[in-house]
Amino acid sequence: MAKELIRLVNCQMAFDDEIVLDSINLYINDKEFLTLLGPSGCGKTTTLRIIGGFLQPTSGDVLFDGERINDVPPHRRKVNTVFQKYALFPHLDVYDNIAFGLRIAKLPEDEVDRRVTEMLGIVSLKGFEDRKISSLSGGQQQRVAIARALVNRPKVLLLDEPLGALDLRLRKDMQNELKRIQQAMGITFIYVTHDQEEALSMSDTIVVMDKGKIQQIGRPEDIYNEPKNAFVADFIGESNILDGIMRADRLVEFFGRKFVCVDSGFEKDEPVDVVIRPEDIDIVAPDAGHLCGTVTSVTFKGVHYDTIVDFKGFKWLIQTTDFCPEGSVIGIRLNPEDIHIMHKSEYSGMFGDYSSYSAEYDEIADPEYTEEEDDSESREEERNEE
Amino acid sequence: MRSKLLAAPYLLWMALFAIIPLCVVLYFAFTDFYTGAFTLANIIKLADYLPIFAKSVWLALISSVICLIIGYPVAYYIAGRSPLWQRLLYMLVMLPMCMSFLLRTMAWVAMLEDTGIINSVVKAIGLQPLPLIRNDAAVILGMVYNYLPYMIMPLYTVIMKIDRSLIEAAQDLGCNSSQVFRGVILPLSLPGIISGFTMVFVPAISTFYISQKLGSPGTTLIGDVIESQFKTAYNPNLGAALSLGLMVIVFICVAIMNRFSTDDDEGGVVTL
Amino acid sequence: MKRFNFVFTVIVMLFLYIPMIVLGVASFNAGTDIAVFKGFTLENYSELFVDKTLIPLLLNSLILAVLSSLIATVLGTMASMGIHSMGRRMRSLTMGMTNIPLTNPEIVTGVSMGLLFAFIGIILKTQNVLGFTTLLIAHVTFNLPYVILSVMPKLTQMDPNLEEAALDLGCTPRQAFFKVVLHEILPGIISGALMAFTMSLDDFVISYFVYGPSFRTLPLEIYSMVKKPLQPKIYALFTLLFISILLVMCVMNLLQARDEKRGHNLTHKRRRNV
Numbered sequence: 008m009a010k011e012l013i014r015l016v017n018c019q020m021a022f023d024d025e026i027v028l029d030s031i032n033l034y035i036n037d038k039e040f041l042t043l044l045g046p047s048g049c050g051k052t053t054t055l056r057i058i059g060g061f062l063q064p065t066s067g068d069v070l071f072d073g074e075r076i077n078d079v080p081p082h083r084r085k086v087n088t089v090f091q092k093y094a095l096f097p098h099l100d101v102y103d104n105i106a107f108g109l110r111i112a113k114l115p116e117d118e119v120d121r122r123v124t125e126m127l128g129i130v131s132l133k134g135f136e137d138r139k140i141s142s143l144s145g146g147q148q149q150r151v152a153i154a155r156a157l158v159n160r161p162k163v164l165l166l167d168e169p170l171g172a173l174d175l176r177l178r179k180d181m182q183n184e185l186k187r188i189q190q191a192m193g194i195t196f197i198y199v200t201h202d203q204e205e206a207l208s209m210s211d212t213i214v215v216m217d218k219g220k221i222q223q224i225g226r227p228e229d230i231y232n233e234p235k236n237a238f239v240a241d242f243i244g245e246s247n248i249l250d251g252i253m254r255a256d257r258l259v260e261f262f263g264r265k266f267v268c269v270d271s272g273f274e275k276d277e278p279v280d281v282v283i284r285p286e287d288i289d290i291v292a293p294d295a296g297h298l299c300g301t302v303t304s305v306t307f308k309g310v311h312y313d314t315i316v317d318f319k320g321f322k323w324l325i326q327t328t329d330f331c332p333e334g335s336v337i338g339i340r341l342n343p344e345d346i347h348i349m350h351k352s353e354y355s356g357m358f359g360d361y362s363s364y365s366a367e368y369d370e371i372a373d374p375e376y377t378e379e380e381d382d383s384e385s386r387e388e389e390r391n392e393e
Numbered sequence: 394m395r396s397k398l399l400a401a402p403y404l405l406w407m408a409l410f411a412i413i414p415l416c417v418v419l420y421f422a423f424t425d426f427y428t429g430a431f432t433l434a435n436i437i438k439l440a441d442y443l444p445i446f447a448k449s450v451w452l453a454l455i456s457s458v459i460c461l462i463i464g465y466p467v468a469y470y471i472a473g474r475s476p477l478w479q480r481l482l483y484m485l486v487m488l489p490m491c492m493s494f495l496l497r498t499m500a501w502v503a504m505l506e507d508t509g510i511i512n513s514v515v516k517a518i519g520l521q522p523l524p525l526i527r528n529d530a531a532v533i534l535g536m537v538y539n540y541l542p543y544m545i546m547p548l549y550t551v552i553m554k555i556d557r558s559l560i561e562a563a564q565d566l567g568c569n570s571s572q573v574f575r576g577v578i579l580p581l582s583l584p585g586i587i588s589g590f591t592m593v594f595v596p597a598i599s600t601f602y603i604s605q606k607l608g609s610p611g612t613t614l615i616g617d618v619i620e621s622q623f624k625t626a627y628n629p630n631l632g633a634a635l636s637l638g639l640m641v642i643v644f645i646c647v648a649i650m651n652r653f654s655t656d657d658d659e660g661g662v663v664t665l
Numbered sequence: 666m667k668r669f670n671f672v673f674t675v676i677v678m679l680f681l682y683i684p685m686i687v688l689g690v691a692s693f694n695a696g697t698d699i700a701v702f703k704g705f706t707l708e709n710y711s712e713l714f715v716d717k718t719l720i721p722l723l724l725n726s727l728i729l730a731v732l733s734s735l736i737a738t739v740l741g742t743m744a745s746m747g748i749h750s751m752g753r754r755m756r757s758l759t760m761g762m763t764n765i766p767l768t769n770p771e772i773v774t775g776v777s778m779g780l781l782f783a784f785i786g787i788i789l790k791t792q793n794v795l796g797f798t799t800l801l802i803a804h805v806t807f808n809l810p811y812v813i814l815s816v817m818p819k820l821t822q823m824d825p826n827l828e829e830a831a832l833d834l835g836c837t838p839r840q841a842f843f844k845v846v847l848h849e850i851l852p853g854i855i856s857g858a859l860m861a862f863t864m865s866l867d868d869f870v871i872s873y874f875v876y877g878p879s880f881r882t883l884p885l886e887i888y889s890m891v892k893k894p895l896q897p898k899i900y901a902l903f904t905l906l907f908i909s910i911l912l913v914m915c916v917m918n919l920l921q922a923r924d925e926k927r928g929h930n931l932t933h934k935r936r937r938n939v
Contacts, residue, residue, distance in 0.1 A: 023752075061829050081832040082841075088833045094826035098848040108834035111844075159834065396838065400747025400759065403740050403809065410806040411765050414777035417784050467677050470670040480918050482674075489681050491863045491910050495887045496903050499895060500684030503691075503699040510687070510700050541681065591768070599770030602869070602888070616772050623874060629780060636776045643770055 012037045012162065012195055013058060018067035020053050020219075027053050028064070029219040035163075035197060035212075040189055042198045042206040045216035046242070051199045052167055054216070058197060059165050060084045086163040087156035091171055093148045095140045101127075101151055102136040108159040126154040129188060146177045153188065163195040170205065182209055203243050207231065215239050236349055240282045241358035247323045248359020251281040251348070259348055262298060262319060266341060270348035280349040282359070285326040286311070287345035296338020302331050315361055322361040418640075421633035435634035442618060442635065449615040450642065452529065453598035456536035460544040460593045461586060463537070468548035468585075469578075472555075483549060490542050498535055498606050505531055505607070527609035535603035536593075543592035551585030552578070587650050594650075595643055615639055685907065692900035699895070709901040719883070719902055726866055726882040729797075733804035734861035740805070741812030741861075742854055746842070748813070749820045763810045771807075775874035778803050782875060795877030803875045804868065808861035815860060819853030820846075852921060859917065863910070 013035040020028035028050045035041050043051035056062040057069060060081035069077050076084065087108070095104050105126055109119045127133050130150040140148065149169060156164055166185075170178045186209050189196045200206055206213050207227045215222045215230060215238075223235040234240035237248050251261035256271035261281050273279060293299050300318040314325045316337065331337050425432045439446075471482045489497065504510045505525040512522040525531060555578060563577045601616030608614070615635065622632030687699070692710070696703030713719065748759050766774050778799075786794040827849060831841035847854075869884035876885055887899065 059829075059833060061832075080838075081829065082835045082837055086833075088830070090826040090830055092824060092826060094824055094830040096827065096830070096845055096848070107831075107844075111835040111840065155830075155834070396750045397747050397755075399743040400751070403744030403747070403813075404759065404762070406740060406806070406809065407762050407765075410778065410781070410802055411762065411774075414774075414781040415765075417780045418773075418777045420784075421780055463677055466670045467674045470667075470674045473667075473670075477922075480922060484914050484918055485678060486681070488911065488914060489685065491867060491914075492685070492907055493867055493869075493884060493887060493903065495869055495884055496688060496899065497684040500687040500691075500699070503687060504683070506700065508700060513700060538680065538684070541677070595768065595770050599772045601772065616770075619772055619776060620873075623776065623779065629783065632776060633780060636773045639770060640773050643768070643773075647768060 010037050011035070012039075012072060013197075014068075014070040015054070015057070015064075016068040016070065018054070018057060018064040018069065020050070020057065020062065021065045027219050028057075030067070031219075031221060033214060033221065033224070035195060037162075038193055038195055040186070040196045040198065040209060040211045042200060042210040042213045043216060044200060044203060044206040044213050044242075045222075046201055049216040050219040051201075051214075051216050055088075055165050055167055055197060055199050058163070059086055059088050085161055086165055087159050087161040088165040088167065089149075089152045089156050089169045091167045091169065093152040095148055095151055095155070097140050099140070100136070101132065101138050101140065101143070104140065104151055105155045105158050107155060112159070122158050123154075126158040129157070129191070130154045130184075145173050146181065149173065149181060153185070157188070157192060157194075161194065163197060164189075166196060166198045168200055169198075170200075170202075178205070185209065207243070215242065217242070233347065234282060234349065236352035237280050237282075237354040237356075237358045238352070240280075240347075240349065241354075245285050245324055245326070246359050247283045247285060247361070248355075249281045249283070249321065250356075251279050253277045253279050253348065257343070259346065262321075264297065266297070266346055267343045268346040268348055269343050270346075273348065273350070278351055280351060280355050280359075282347040282349060283323070283341065283345060284347075285313075285324040287342075288323070288325045288327070289340045289342075290325065290327055290329055290331065291338045291340050293336045293338040296340050298341075299336065299338045302333050302335050302337060305331065305333055324361045418633045418636055421630050422637045424630060426628060426630045435630050436637075438631060439634055439638050442615070442638075445613060445615050445618055446638065446642065448612070449598050450646075452532060452536065452612070452614065453594050456533050456540065456597045457544075457590050457593045459533065459537050460541050461590060464541055464544035464548055464589065465582075465586075468545045468552055471545075471549050472552040479553070483546075486542050486545050486549075494539055495602060498539070498603055501531075501535060501538065502526065502606050505534075526607060527612075529608075529612055531607040532604050532612050532614075535607045536597045536600065539600075539603065540593040540596055543596070544589040547588040547592065548582060548585040551582045555581050583653065587653055591647055591650055594646060598643065598646075599639060688900050689904050689907070691897060692904040694897060694900075697897055699897075699900075709897045710905075713898040713901045713905075716898060718886070719898060722881060722883045722886050723902065725880060726884070729800055729804060729882060730862050730865040733801055733808055733865045734858050736801075736805045737808035737812050737861045738854060738858040741809050741857060742816055742850075744809070745813050745816040745820055745850075746846075748817065763813050766807050767810050767814075771870040772874075774807060775803070775871040778806070778871065779874035793877065793879075795875060797880040799875045799877065800872055800880060800882070803871050804865045807868070807871055808865055811860045811864060812854075812857035815857035816850055816853040819850040823849045856917070856921075859913070 011034050015031050015033045018028055018031040018033075019026065031050075031054060033054075043054055045051045053062060057064050060076070060079060063077060068075050071079075071084070096107065099107065102123060105123045106119050109122060114122075123136075127136065130153055132147065132150050132154065135143070135147065135151075140151070143151065149172075152169070153164075169185075170181050173181060182205060185196070185198075198206075198209065207230075210227055212224065213227055213230050214224050217238050223230055223239045225233070230239065231243055234243060234246070237246075240246040240248060249261050251259045253273040253276065254260050254265060255275060256273070257268055259266050259268050259270075259279065259281060290296075298318050300316040300323070302314055303317050303322065304315045306313040308326075311326045311328050312330055314327055314331055316323050316325055316339070325339070422435055423431055423433070425434065467486075471479055471486075474482060502509070506512065507522055507524075507526070509525070511525060515521075515523055559577055559581070560573055563573045568576055598614075599616045599619075601614065601620045604612050604614045604617055615638075619632050619635045619639065622628045622635065690702065691699045693705050693707070694702050695706040695708070744759075748756055751759065782794045782799050786792065823846070828841050828846050831845040832838065836844060867884065869888060872882055872885055873888065876882070883902075887895075890896070890899075
């Protein structure tokens with residue numbers, strides 16, 4: 008594996024006695040695409056700003072190439088940032104924005120010109136040199152922001168929800184573009200987002216965060232298939248989460264029935280959370296299944312139907328291409344590899360019940376969810392209320 | 394970040410030349426002119442000036458109310474123009490404030506005097522000269538004239554910021570235009586009213602030039618008394634006590650007015 | 666209703682400008698009584714230019730206004746940067762202090778500073794504390810809040826990431842200020858400086874309590890003329906000042922209109938993309 012580049016050791020951050028980051032331990036490898044993923048206020052932006060040097064952790068160390076850089080100001084760090092709302096300089100044109108860092112570093116003007124031109128090619132903005140920032144579209148501004156950061160050849164590029172302000176289609180295009188640029192330039196990307204799809208499709212490593220703590224670190228597949236707790240299971244994709252009891256290795260009991268699973272290493276009779284992904288459930292005839300329930304609602308989602316099924320009062324979400332009308336009685340089969348067992352955690356019982364299912368999915372149905380919220384957490388200190 | 398320190402010279406300056414002077418006022422107000430010993434005599438003497446204090450508050454209040462009544466339609470009208478006209482009209486309101494208020498008040502004297510411009514016209518028509526000057530009305534006129542822009546500016550700023558869609562929403566919900574005004578526009582412009590009222594009231598209650606030029610001995614205001622303590626009667630300790638009294642009155646009035654508004658007085662920010 | 670407001674506004678504008686017109690007309694008056702027009706003349710203007718008292722006093726006022734607004738602008742801009750990076754509690758405390766000279770009646774500010782200087786005089790055992798320095802100190806003090814109040818909103822409106830982006834791209838904090846932040850808040854600084862300048866140029870009340878015989882300004886002179894009839898050349902001076910301030914304001918407005926147009930486009934674009 009590649010060598011380690013950045014390490015956070017026991018990083019803690021508090022604003023006015025409110026703990027925003029709680030003992031973060033994290034290492035980031037060279038040339039890695041690492042994503043900090045979590046809901047608003049989880050501390051992901053704060054973590055990014057600590058690495059960028061805009062915040063100093065209340066306690067703990069930040070190491071870069073093995074050296075402690077807590078006290079190194081941002082302008083002396085070999086990292087560059089792409090800000091959420093781009094933060095392009097409105098008084099400079101596209102060319103001067105990109106050349107800004109190089110000119111500060113006092114590079115000869117012909118070198119500046121060479122590198123800016125090269126960069127404009129990489130972000131496909133040739134011919135936009137003299138355009139005013141205000142005349143660019145969101146996607147173009149985004150590219151300028153990326154070019155302005157990358158032209159300095161940083162060892163690490165920090166991206167703070169860089170696609171948050173773009174519409175869906177543009178966002179998908181830019182995801183591919185970012186991944187392509189990262190691979191072409193061979194540098195480390197640290198990417199902050201609350202969009203799990205974005206994280207799954209782009210990252211080498213995902214760090215799931217909530218309430219200022221790291222919940223899980225792993226490859227996208229591992230995070231999705233082997234979530235560590237109910238929070239991760241629910242935040243990444245959709246999950247049915249049930250209470251179960253581990254009767255023996257590879258044998259779990261829930262709904263009064265014993266199921267064979269593939270997990271082991273739990274204590275005998277340990278209460279656990281059982282995760283069943285909605286797309287893993289097979290629908291069969293009522294008499295041929297492990298469990299039997301009644302369909303209470305069906306929503307067409309394009310590639311599949313979201314089907315809510317009532318099993319003894321507990322509602323499951325099943326994603327299936329087979330249409331089962333409301334009111335019909337169906338059976339389901341669970342294969343051992345479809346059942347994932349997790350230890351109980353503080354999140355147990357909070358997620359995974361679809362009794363109050365809304366077709367909009369939970370992110371948007373969450374009344375506290377706002378797109379800008381993440382700012383407030385990190386910038387509380389400098390914020391202006393006047 | 395570390396740039397907090399940039400405010401240090403300013404804080405030092407304000408401590409030296411804004412806070413300490415107020416402490417000095419306190420010191421003078423509570424000491425004797427000759428001996429420098431602690432005394433309450435100056436404060437007790439304030440009682441003699443109660444009628445003058447009352448008169449000042451009264452005239453300033455009337456002026457503020459008149460400014461509000463005159464200023465609101467003007468601010469409302471300006472806020473409804475195109476951006477170019479808004480700029481122009483706002484500038485026209487601001488402009489008189491940049492000119493010497495002494496001379497502008499003198500111009501009013503020239504107009505209102507018994508032998509002044511208006512009375513010349515009156516006489517030419519063959520009527521008796523009117524008593525236009527050296528009365529309460531003339532002083533109020535001077536105050537309204539001088540401080541009207543202070544009322545219009547914050548009102549305009551606040552009215553301009555009212556979201557058009559709120560008015561449309563009110564109309565959509567069935568309000569007629571006077572209901573829209575009373576139900577939406579007026580409550581939303583309250584911060585501007587408060588700050589405009591304060592901005593007129595404070596200079597009006599403490600003026601001395603206007604009352605000297607346009608008033609009579611009967612319209613002596615608290616400002617005149619303070620001025621005379623420093624410039625003619627030379628009793629700075631009584632002057633300090635009177636200033637203290639004035640400050641307290643202003644403080645109470647501003648506090649009462651701020652109770653009406655829950656907002657920060659954003660509209661009070663003067664912009665050129 | 667609209668029609669009423671229009672007519673009303675015109676009347677109020679007339680009301681505001683009546684004294685200006687009176688003074689303007691008086692500046693061309695051949696007679697000395699402002700109330701009686703004795704025929705058109707330019708003599709007042711020609712007299713003004715050879716005058717030995719008014720012009721030096723005007724220069725005094727200008728020197729004081731330029732110096733005090735300059736000092737206030739530099740100190741105030743620095744302070745705004747500092748206040749901007751303060752925590753909420755510190756900030757409201759500081760802004761509270763900023764509001765003292767604004768909410769206090771002018772006469773109280775003047776009296777308090779006059780007493781402070783008198784106090785210093787007593788301590789230093791001198792009679793001649795009052796002079797240019799005391800006037801300058803007083804003017805800077807009442808100018809500072811105006812600068813801060815016009816710079817602060819620009820700072821709060823500014824995207825905080827802009828400064829960070831500059832630091833991120835290798836600027837020292839000083840470079841970040843001069844290369845990026847300054848461009849963003851310049852309109853606020855200019856309007857603050859201009860406001861301070863006009864306030865200082867026209868100030869009478871506060872100056873009245875802190876001036877000494879060694880240095881006098883034009884408003885102080887005009888006030889002292891109360892007893893004798895005003896010389897008509899004052900009206901000429903007033904008219905010239907009025908015209909020059911009118912011009913400055915027009916230029917300011919044009920600049921600001923251009924600036925706002927730019928800003929408007931920008932916010933428009935951003936909003937569309939969110």
